[in-house]
Amino acid sequence: MEQNESPKLIDKTLSNLRRAWAGLVGAAKLKGTSNIQPALPEDDLERVRRQIEDCLEGRGGEVSGRARVADLGQTYLILNAQGRKAFLELLAHRYGVDNEALARAVADWSRAYQGLQEGNSDWQLPLHEAETAMRDTLTPPRVRLLAQFNTLPQGVKFLVDMRADLLALFHARDPVMKGFDEDFKRLLASWFDVGFLELRCITWDAPASLLEKLARYEAVHAIKSWNDIKNRLAPDRRCYAFFHPQMPDEPLIYIWVALVRGMADNVQALLDVKAPTDNPAEADAAIFYSISNAQKGLASISFGNSLIKRVVADLAKDFKKIRIYATLSPIPGFCRWLVEQIAEQGDDLLLPGELRSLSTLAPDLTGVKALSSLLEQKSWYKKPPVEEAMRAPLLRLCARYLTQAKRGKYALDRVAHFHLSNGARMERINWLGDTSTKGMRESFGMMINYLYKMAEIESNHEGYRGAGKIKISSSLEALLKI
Amino acid sequence: MEQNESPKLIDKTLSNLRRAWAGLVGAAKLKGTSNIQPALPEDDLERVRRQIEDCLEGRGGEVSGRARVADLGQTYLILNAQGRKAFLELLAHRYGVDNEALARAVADWSRAYQGLQEGNSDWQLPLHEAETAMRDTLTPPRVRLLAQFNTLPQGVKFLVDMRADLLALFHARDPVMKGFDEDFKRLLASWFDVGFLELRCITWDAPASLLEKLARYEAVHAIKSWNDIKNRLAPDRRCYAFFHPQMPDEPLIYIWVALVRGMADNVQALLDVKAPTDNPAEADAAIFYSISNAQKGLASISFGNSLIKRVVADLAKDFKKIRIYATLSPIPGFCRWLVEQIAEQGDDLLLPGELRSLSTLAPDLTGVKALSSLLEQKSWYKKPPVEEAMRAPLLRLCARYLTQAKRGKYALDRVAHFHLSNGARMERINWLGDTSTKGMRESFGMMINYLYKMAEIESNHEGYRGAGKIKISSSLEALLKI
């Protein structure tokens, strides 16, 4: 770097931060660093470009290479959103696949392939070389650059967070950024292969810092307090998570299990901090009542399937009396679907008997209008006559939603799709199984148990994956026959 | 056990609990066990007596011996307070030193000693045998019984908790129970020798269950929330604790340290969860602002001295810039002492100038009456004139209290006594250093820094321990000369 040019913002910042790299990634910020977030003006962008090329050319062997990558990472970390956007765009646009080079490799390959087709085996080697050239070209510089970060302490977490930025800062339909994200995802997917993950059972003896993360990332039933966490880790509860060896303090995905007697039908009861703790050795059912992804930067890299299977295996080893492995799951799309159905079908949606019950409760309104109006009342479910009248039509319609509303050949409801893909079956819809605000808003308080029956998982999985066939219990069948 | 006698309460309980031993010690109680707490009626007491004798006689080798001890421990654990009192009394009264046997050994020894004095070396062996007999007799059966518990999982914790019961259930002056407690303490002290303890630095990555205990046992500045704990474990804070290998999840004693610039003078500032985190590498002072014992059952077995010394050594290794090792300590006995002084000395306690200032603030009252009246006002310290008038006399009197109020030759204030015994010196009284309710109630908000200066620790310690000499700073000297 020339000594006579006026030092830029990033330089000054970096000279202070060089040693703080590890502390910066995912850690509590120290006083005074949080505000230094330049927006990466044009001059600095040029400087970043030079840093990137130095990294790509690998000048000076490993040690200085590593220092250079660390510098580049620090540059990224101190940027604000605008600066990061510029940084990522630079990577995406300038360091993608070199189409001219690819065109040459493609032409070479086509020529050799043609030659071979004509029976000339001299083209064997050129074909192989062209194939290698294509493959190399298809791993663009931006991927090679990203891969260098894994030599840094916490470098993998850095990349996961960078991909989270990428997903947050750009529109999913921007074709160049989408291509970059596909590259990014492919790299992370190869590192986060499920074979490399470690399953841990998390207890109240786990690090407080880890439990804090579980609370922060919980996506299904919000954690309200430390008391709430402690209760979810009581002797009759379990939490399991996947970890990656390079991110030992960061859960990737985690699942909460209640060990109870009988298939649970109400999540508020499960989460009640005042309920007594049961003896887990007496449980005959393991209820999975929440599963959450913890890393936004690993979006669409799937672990949930493996997680459930491995947790079942672990529980089966420890608890000989458990006969039932089932979820207690939300039905996130039911309300939205029902609103659409009401708009489309009107009163045809309801059976004569249902129409009659409704008319007695809401004398001014009839049919689906009465239905809508009643459901808009606050705490309608606490009023026995209303609750009574809602029960039959909503259960019936929910069963229809779950089994007949489709996206292509698969279930429309994303939670249903997840568990059906895993080989579970739909076992029971639970009336007022979740009366939280969220539960009422999503599914008028209904929840569903998906049952994991070892003997049928494989055939359920094949049936659903192939033909979209949904396995249901006789109780759901009965609801559908009404 | 005879099969035809009607089963007693304890038997029924035990048959359920036999396998649950480990789970019972110090662990969350399972549903349904907490209420089974018999009061140990006479019949059961007799049964307990038989259990004890079986243990003492060691029938049936180690394995069955261990089972028998576990049974006895379970018996104890399910008792309520009344039952435990009876159990401990039984141990104390029936299984203490056998004075008749001791009298015989003493007589034998005296005879042999006499013989030796008269020059007959044939008495050498009888003397040695009598000495051994005395020593054996002086280790009473109750001690041998207690020692057997250490073979059980969590047996050491069981004993520590049993001694806590002993201290809580009996009056300190009951001579038999006091003798039992001395035996008990001697046994625990030999196991909890400071050489066997492990020093651990506790961070936000420590088990949540451990942090929960730190919060529960905190004796100086109450911990209000998980946010509060997290703040006390920020990068510029430290917590150290001693652990015993047989109780790896139970802190014995712990100390909180703030790494700051300059000698801290206000504990609310140190504990402010909203204050920014400083870079610990820049700190020049380590401030010990709280030290708490966690195990009531280890009362009067001292570790605090060693803890501070080892923490200083550990910090000195990691933080080269630290020059000051000091406490920010409460002055728990000042208010009580001042009330007594006021009663004894009246206005003689105050200097003429102080009397004058007070008279301007409280026209109706004079002298110490004015002082008392003003100090009784809520939040007097927030009213500038009152605060101003209080400052000089209270600082002056506090310096007198700390240095001149004595119990024997030592400082009356127990915190002062602790640090002076360790070789610290009194460095600075901090006006309004702790304006919490407790701080105002104990010492009108004043706190004190005890300074640990490596070069003088040894001489301070010798001077204080020998002649009760208190090393003070020039600022305290100035206060005393007024």
Place this chain on the structure above:
Amino acid sequence: MEQNESPKLIDKTLSNLRRAWAGLVGAAKLKGTSNIQPALPEDDLERVRRQIEDCLEGRGGEVSGRARVADLGQTYLILNAQGRKAFLELLAHRYGVDNEALARAVADWSRAYQGLQEGNSDWQLPLHEAETAMRDTLTPPRVRLLAQFNTLPQGVKFLVDMRADLLALFHARDPVMKGFDEDFKRLLASWFDVGFLELRCITWDAPASLLEKLARYEAVHAIKSWNDIKNRLAPDRRCYAFFHPQMPDEPLIYIWVALVRGMADNVQALLDVKAPTDNPAEADAAIFYSISNAQKGLASISFGNSLIKRVVADLAKDFKKIRIYATLSPIPGFCRWLVEQIAEQGDDLLLPGELRSLSTLAPDLTGVKALSSLLEQKSWYKKPPVEEAMRAPLLRLCARYLTQAKRGKYALDRVAHFHLSNGARMERINWLGDTSTKGMRESFGMMINYLYKMAEIESNHEGYRGAGKIKISSSLEALLKI
């Protein structure tokens, strides 16, 4: 220390070694330190005396106290045998129980006891105080000094080794040194209480340094090579050891187990490095074929009993098919006993049939003379006719030796005594079970299986401990009836 006095040998040595403390205890010696081993002349002894008194008086608080103890320990470590002898004699003679003080306490106690006997309860407190004084006096300064070493790194190992020196350097009948050793043993026994020990299963993945120790300390069947160790740790073999938390790298006692089919009858077969490895899951017998104490300094502090019981429990957990827990043990005292019997009883020792067989083999000699002569031949057991003729008389006499040769009411054979005390029974004498030089020399190649049968361990133990009753199998009974 006066600066003008000429530095003594120890001073010079210490100034070099002060920092090397930890490295000196039980570790490989660095070049140049091994020869500095003064013999502790008079001047230096006086200096050691001053060091000891400084330690006992605890001057200067914990940190400098610890340094002082470390100095004293280093002094000891650099001494040669003569120097160590002088050091230990100093401790034993000068820092034992203060008999004058004890005489005073004894007199006080007697007076108070007398007073109490006469019904005057005012003597209660004086009695208690005298008891405390007696107890304190009975813990002599040398014990308090030794206890201080446990604050040093590896201090416990240092003490264990010091006691090994004590046992090696002095005659067991020296009364003062014996008293010192009893003190020493009592201190170590309280620290090495079996409840504090950790059982570890040792595999070929254990530290090489640990396996090296197992080989060095092996007392029963010498380990010849690393191949030999590896074979003893094959998948169908186990090794278990007890460790103390303060000596995590030092085994205290360890036992070797073979998992085989059927009760093993030959130790050479078990130790054959060329034999194939069996599938341990198919084993129905666990054979304990060697147990060794590793620490000479823990002599007569017993762990073996607990070790076998806990190993059985551990194996029972992992191997469901094991039905037989038995030893394959040497009979160390048989030959010696037989020689004595021959001298005493002559030909009466042999049955008529036995006499006849012998006469055919050794025409020149008759009776026990023939027996002795034949047994003196090298490799007699490889000559079929000799082996054949020896078999019946030796098995018969060995059964007599094991069951009828006594020391007091207990078995004379020390291995027999150990296992019988543990509750085992004598199951089977194995002809030519150990044809090593040692095996032939000790017991003419015979070995014995002691069987641990869970259901009878307790009654066997009680029967043996109480009345010296030895439980034997029907096959031994048959041998005794001949």
Place this chain on the structure above:
Amino acid sequence: MEQNESPKLIDKTLSNLRRAWAGLVGAAKLKGTSNIQPALPEDDLERVRRQIEDCLEGRGGEVSGRARVADLGQTYLILNAQGRKAFLELLAHRYGVDNEALARAVADWSRAYQGLQEGNSDWQLPLHEAETAMRDTLTPPRVRLLAQFNTLPQGVKFLVDMRADLLALFHARDPVMKGFDEDFKRLLASWFDVGFLELRCITWDAPASLLEKLARYEAVHAIKSWNDIKNRLAPDRRCYAFFHPQMPDEPLIYIWVALVRGMADNVQALLDVKAPTDNPAEADAAIFYSISNAQKGLASISFGNSLIKRVVADLAKDFKKIRIYATLSPIPGFCRWLVEQIAEQGDDLLLPGELRSLSTLAPDLTGVKALSSLLEQKSWYKKPPVEEAMRAPLLRLCARYLTQAKRGKYALDRVAHFHLSNGARMERINWLGDTSTKGMRESFGMMINYLYKMAEIESNHEGYRGAGKIKISSSLEALLKI
């Protein structure tokens, strides 16, 4: 599988081995399994083909998929060399890149690229899709199959060993197998990225099983005994190794270091088990005297560069006095080169003075003939006049070999090439630095120190990598100027 067909060899074997999977990989073989090694006849090959397709189609979800992969792995493990060859050929030939599909993707891409070149942005999406299709096609089924093994316990080690088989069983020039190996290597290289590796310092406290592997894999100076290993791990020696988290018991590459005073010039002296141990704190030089790859299956995936750099960093942290980081390396190609030079250049190779000296020693022969003849004498180096006469010419010629013998622009000697690529410089040739049979055979006993000087590593590396420039010391320069 049809139940009526007669079971094949593999089936029978598998039914026994299914549960033994983990035990089979890299572990000691149990009795009776080693001989079951079928050669994979045609029928079985067809069965294997079906297993592979089931794995690739991922039928039945994760759990059964994993079982299927385990089965396939077991099939492979029980095969003999001929069977494994057939298995690998099947994978290589049938599951490589699908050239027809690739041709289609290539055509699609070319069309879209053409369209874009002509300015029609509608081709953007088709281009992206074709790119993805190409990339997918370029990851052939055999790679996807191999990747599935990482979900098995020890699956990564299984793959590493499978690649070792691949390299051993096939000729490097077989084009299909070479293509397969490139795929294989690419997969392993992505998993064994140096960022995922863990550096461990190995001591005498390391597992015996690990030390056994170090001895077995040692490639430079053979390890003769456990004593030899222990000596190489003495306090003044270090061993460092890289490990992968999925193969925690398997070193990947390791390096031995001697901490000495001055740059070592003789490897026998370094390895002498009788030499005293030096105090490592006094060392001023760290000598790397051996570096070995442990996993044949990771051939040409390079870690050595990183290893040296990270070891230097670790040593620099612990040993403040070390000033010299250098190797003591063999010169494996010198003798071979010299023989060629002699054949090519004859006596021109020698200087007049050298010719004269030789003539005095071997009167019958002259020039290089005399040289060759003398060097063929056993232990010539122990005869002072011969050794004297050889010294000058061999040192001079060795310097020429090291600096002037090239393969392309790089050093011909592979050890030289390795260290020069890392940025080291040639420092000193050591006469008779390795007089072992191997040392004499490779380089007439000469060794060389490569010096790692931090300040010049980067420029040396750039100079060598770019222009093949070799940095040498003045002593080597002097040798070259003769």
